[in-house]
Structure formats: structure tokens, C-alpha cells
Amino acid sequence: MNALISSPVQVVPLVSLAAWLWLLLCHGFFWRTDVRLPPGAGGEPARWPSVTAVVPARDEAEVLPVSLPSLLGQEYPGRLEIVLVDDGSTDGTGALARELAAASGSGPRLTVLDPGPPEPGWTGKLWAVRCGIARARAEGGGPDFLLLTDADIAHSPGTLRALVAGAEAGGLDLVSQMARLRVVTAWERLIVPAFVYFFAKLYPFRRVNRPGARTAAAAGGCALVRTEAAVRARLPESIKDAVIDDVNLGRAVQRSGGRIWLGLAEGVTSVRPYTGLRPLWRMVSRSAYAQLRNNPLLLAGTVVGLALVYLVPPVWACAGSPVGGAAWLVMTLSYLPMLRYYRQPLWLAPLLPVTAALYTAMTVDSAVQHHRGRGAAWKGRTYG
Structure with missing residues (x-):
């Protein structure tokens, strides 16, 4: 394990940490939950539209x-x-x-x-x-x-x-x-x-x-x-x-x-x-591959990207890497506002890598179902 931490592979958690710092500061502050109505001042209209x-x-x-x-x-x-x-x-x-x-x-x-x-x-x-x-x-x-x-x-x-x-x-x-x-x-x-x-x-x-x-x-x-x-x-x-x-x-x-x-x-x-994992799985998987334009190359890149951003930090942190721990901490902090918005316990935030792993599996399953002719299924209908 120590050999792993001290090897050149240590660049992987560094890349993950850099990615999280960029996401936190340079990606439209996506993690904030304060974008709410009304979008501008001006009061109510003189005539209410139909x-x-x-x-x-x-x-x-x-x-x-x-x-x-x-x-x-x-x-x-x-x-x-x-x-x-x-x-x-x-x-x-x-x-x-x-x-x-x-x-x-x-x-x-x-x-x-x-x-x-x-x-x-x-x-x-x-x-x-x-x-x-x-x-x-x-x-x-x-x-x-x-x-x-x-x-x-x-x-x-x-x-x-x-x-x-x-x-x-x-x-x-x-x-x-x-x-x-x-x-x-x-x-x-x-x-x-x-x-x-x-x-x-x-x-x-x-x-x-x-x-x-x-x-x-x-x-x-x-x-x-x-x-x-x-x-x-x-x-x-x-x-x-x-x-x-x-x-x-x-x-x-x-x-x-x-x-x-x-x-x-x-x-x-x-x-x-x-009421269970199955309906939630369908909710995500029915459109996940369509989000990637049904493109196998985009799917492969997405899986690698999800692994690098969400899975590498906890794995390297558990292996003793402070860089991996820092990346996991930034990830966790970025998720707290959404948990507050949903009034959920904040201890769920460190579990985001587990959720990301599930979403990765859902995305792969979405591609499999698409290529089997069962993609984007919803209430008895299937769309290619």
C-alpha cells in the first residue's frame, strides 16, 4: 500500500483534486442552491397575462x-x-x-x-x-x-x-x-x-x-x-x-x-x-445514455471521468493519501448545500462517491438497454 502511495500513480489524486477545485470555483458555482424566483425586481404586472x-x-x-x-x-x-x-x-x-x-x-x-x-x-x-x-x-x-x-x-x-x-x-x-x-x-x-x-x-x-x-x-x-x-x-x-x-x-x-x-x-x-432502488434506477437509466447522444465513446469517457472525480478520492484517502483526502473533503463540502435544500442529514455528504458509483452503473445499464432495443422505456413505451 505504501508503495502505491509513493509511486508516480500519486498524480491521479492530484488530478482529481485539481478537477474538484476547478469545479468548485470555475464551473458556474453549480453547487450553490440560491438560484430562486424571482429572477428580477420590478413588481407585479399591471395586466396579468392569460x-x-x-x-x-x-x-x-x-x-x-x-x-x-x-x-x-x-x-x-x-x-x-x-x-x-x-x-x-x-x-x-x-x-x-x-x-x-x-x-x-x-x-x-x-x-x-x-x-x-x-x-x-x-x-x-x-x-x-x-x-x-x-x-x-x-x-x-x-x-x-x-x-x-x-x-x-x-x-x-x-x-x-x-x-x-x-x-x-x-x-x-x-x-x-x-x-x-x-x-x-x-x-x-x-x-x-x-x-x-x-x-x-x-x-x-x-x-x-x-x-x-x-x-x-x-x-x-x-x-x-x-x-x-x-x-x-x-x-x-x-x-x-x-x-x-x-x-x-x-x-x-x-x-x-x-x-x-x-x-x-x-x-x-x-x-x-x-419506494425502492428499482424505480429510481429506471428514472436515471431511461435517459442517461440519451444524454450522451447514444455514443459509446462518450460513455467510455464519462465512466473514466466519474471514476477519476468521484471514486479516486475516497480510495486514495483510505490508502493514506492526504491529497485524496483533500479531494474527498472538497467533494463533500460541495454537496452540503443540496442536502440542506432537501432537508437531509449532512452525514450523507461523504457518501456521494457511493451514489456516484450507482449512477455510473445506471449509465452503463442505460447503454446496454439501448443496444438491446429497450432504451428510454417509460410506462410501456420504448424509444430508440
């Missing part, structure tokens, strides 16, 4: 009783309508949505669509979004804004008001918030905060929000987009086959000249439960 919320839903009867009433109960001063698109559900999602709307009494009008199976070349979710947007724009020229939100997302009563006020104050075409995912079980505590941490590392929020930035992304669970910006970006037709629809949504709006903003949410939460 909004249509489009909710794609496929077999969501389990979560709809919690999520849909939160939309129906929005405290929004302007006109709000909701279009829920039943994407081939077999559990009574559409009928349940109508029952929930009737039980809510007064509130925004709810329309439930059943457009049938997606046309060739479309993912199911984006086909549902396309049908919902078409319905919204068919009446009176369409709303000023579209709220694209998933069926498992619950919103605090002031969510839409804050989103619109932020968009109007900042002159933004797309405002999206990363929903706070559910963290209850042991597996959720280990994997979920890291999921958001890794997403922010790929797409540092401060870089995304910088005018003229090359980095673009969005959070698909809660995205408010100006209708005219959606038309200009040809949404969702321009991204109809995208497995990672949220990132491609942000890119499409940015490339068409729109201004985008992405941050963490306070009152936007996912109510979908992940």
Missing part, C-alpha cells in the same frame, strides 16, 4: 388527487385554463381528472383531451403536449403563456403568480423551476438529492440564466413559456423525438432568440413515490 396549463398524463391516477387540485387552486389574478391530455391511460386518469375538477367547485376551467396514440416520430409526452398546445391556441388566438407541467407535480397556491411575475419583470421567454423531488425512503435520500446535484453540474443554473450564454436547459416538470416564443421555436414539433425533452425545450427557446431562466423551486414538488 395562461393555459398543459398537463400530459399517462396512468397517473395514483398522484393526480394530490397534483391536480393544486393547479385548480392556483391564486392567479389573470385568466387560467387547464388542459389535461390523457395519453392512453388504462387506469382511469381522464375520468378521475374530471371528477376532481367537479369536486373543486369554482376555479379554472379544465379540459380533458384523449388524442389517441402518438404519430410516428413523436415521443408520447411531447405528442400529448402538442395536442394540448393546439387546443389552447385554438380558442381566441391562444393564451399569452403556456405552463407545461407534469402530472405528478404539485404547486403551492402562488406558484403561477410568481412565475408570471418573474417572466414579466425579467423580460423572459421561458421560466422553469426544478421541482423538489420526494425524499422519504432510504434509497430516495441516497439518490434523489444527487440527481439534482448532477443535473446542476451538467447545466449550471447561473450559466443558463446569463444573457447570451451557450449553456441552455429547462426543468420539464414546471416550465412557463411565452406562447409567441413557443411558436418562434416551433414547439414542440422541433423537439418531437427528444427523450430528454426539458433540456431540448430550453435549447429550442434559446436558439430561436428567447431568454431563458432556470432555478430551484420552493413551492413546486413532485409527489411521485420511489
Whole structure:
């Protein structure tokens, strides 16, 4: 072991430490969790724009009783309508949505669509979004804004008001918030905060929000987009086959000249439960290889990079290397803000290498499933 530590291989933990210092100081401060609404000052608009919320839903009867009433109960001063698109559900999602709307009494009008199976070349979710947007724009020229939100997302009563006020104050075409995912079980505590941490590392929020930035992304669970910006970006037709629809949504709006903003949410939460490792594994693996453009070389580079950045520090630290220990310490400190955001015990931070090893295995499995013809599987559908 001492021979290992004193050998030229010691350069490996040095590289890892240098990588962590660069990530900490020069990578858009991705580890910070203070990017929140509102993105700019300016107060509330003199006239509240009209909004249509489009909710794609496929077999969501389990979560709809919690999520849909939160939309129906929005405290929004302007006109709000909701279009829920039943994407081939077999559990009574559409009928349940109508029952929930009737039980809510007064509130925004709810329309439930059943457009049938997606046309060739479309993912199911984006086909549902396309049908919902078409319905919204068919009446009176369409709303000023579209709220694209998933069926498992619950919103605090002031969510839409804050989103619109932020968009109007900042002159933004797309405002999206990363929903706070559910963290209850042991597996959720280990994997979920890291999921958001890794997403922010790929797409540092401060870089995304910088005018003229090359980095673009969005959070698909809660995205408010100006209708005219959606038309200009040809949404969702321009991204109809995208497995990672949220990132491609942000890119499409940015490339068409729109201004985008992405941050963490306070009152936007996912109510979908992940009761074990298997559903969490599917959540990550269904799109991990698509994130790498289904490229074996990018996969190999990613595996090597993950090992160098996340696995080398604890291994060398346990072998007695102070450099490895320093890299592990920097890694641990960078994870603390995300654990605080999720209100999780801070002793989980040193376990980030364990979580990274799981994510590496999920990414490799994503590639294996892709090459077996089972990639990007979601609720009975598989996309190449």
C-alpha cells in the first residue's frame, strides 16, 4: 500500500483534486442552491397575462388527487385554463381528472383531451403536449403563456403568480423551476438529492440564466413559456423525438432568440413515490445514455471521468493519501448545500462517491438497454 502511495500513480489524486477545485470555483458555482424566483425586481404586472396549463398524463391516477387540485387552486389574478391530455391511460386518469375538477367547485376551467396514440416520430409526452398546445391556441388566438407541467407535480397556491411575475419583470421567454423531488425512503435520500446535484453540474443554473450564454436547459416538470416564443421555436414539433425533452425545450427557446431562466423551486414538488432502488434506477437509466447522444465513446469517457472525480478520492484517502483526502473533503463540502435544500442529514455528504458509483452503473445499464432495443422505456413505451 505504501508503495502505491509513493509511486508516480500519486498524480491521479492530484488530478482529481485539481478537477474538484476547478469545479468548485470555475464551473458556474453549480453547487450553490440560491438560484430562486424571482429572477428580477420590478413588481407585479399591471395586466396579468392569460395562461393555459398543459398537463400530459399517462396512468397517473395514483398522484393526480394530490397534483391536480393544486393547479385548480392556483391564486392567479389573470385568466387560467387547464388542459389535461390523457395519453392512453388504462387506469382511469381522464375520468378521475374530471371528477376532481367537479369536486373543486369554482376555479379554472379544465379540459380533458384523449388524442389517441402518438404519430410516428413523436415521443408520447411531447405528442400529448402538442395536442394540448393546439387546443389552447385554438380558442381566441391562444393564451399569452403556456405552463407545461407534469402530472405528478404539485404547486403551492402562488406558484403561477410568481412565475408570471418573474417572466414579466425579467423580460423572459421561458421560466422553469426544478421541482423538489420526494425524499422519504432510504434509497430516495441516497439518490434523489444527487440527481439534482448532477443535473446542476451538467447545466449550471447561473450559466443558463446569463444573457447570451451557450449553456441552455429547462426543468420539464414546471416550465412557463411565452406562447409567441413557443411558436418562434416551433414547439414542440422541433423537439418531437427528444427523450430528454426539458433540456431540448430550453435549447429550442434559446436558439430561436428567447431568454431563458432556470432555478430551484420552493413551492413546486413532485409527489411521485420511489419506494425502492428499482424505480429510481429506471428514472436515471431511461435517459442517461440519451444524454450522451447514444455514443459509446462518450460513455467510455464519462465512466473514466466519474471514476477519476468521484471514486479516486475516497480510495486514495483510505490508502493514506492526504491529497485524496483533500479531494474527498472538497467533494463533500460541495454537496452540503443540496442536502440542506432537501432537508437531509449532512452525514450523507461523504457518501456521494457511493451514489456516484450507482449512477455510473445506471449509465452503463442505460447503454446496454439501448443496444438491446429497450432504451428510454417509460410506462410501456420504448424509444430508440
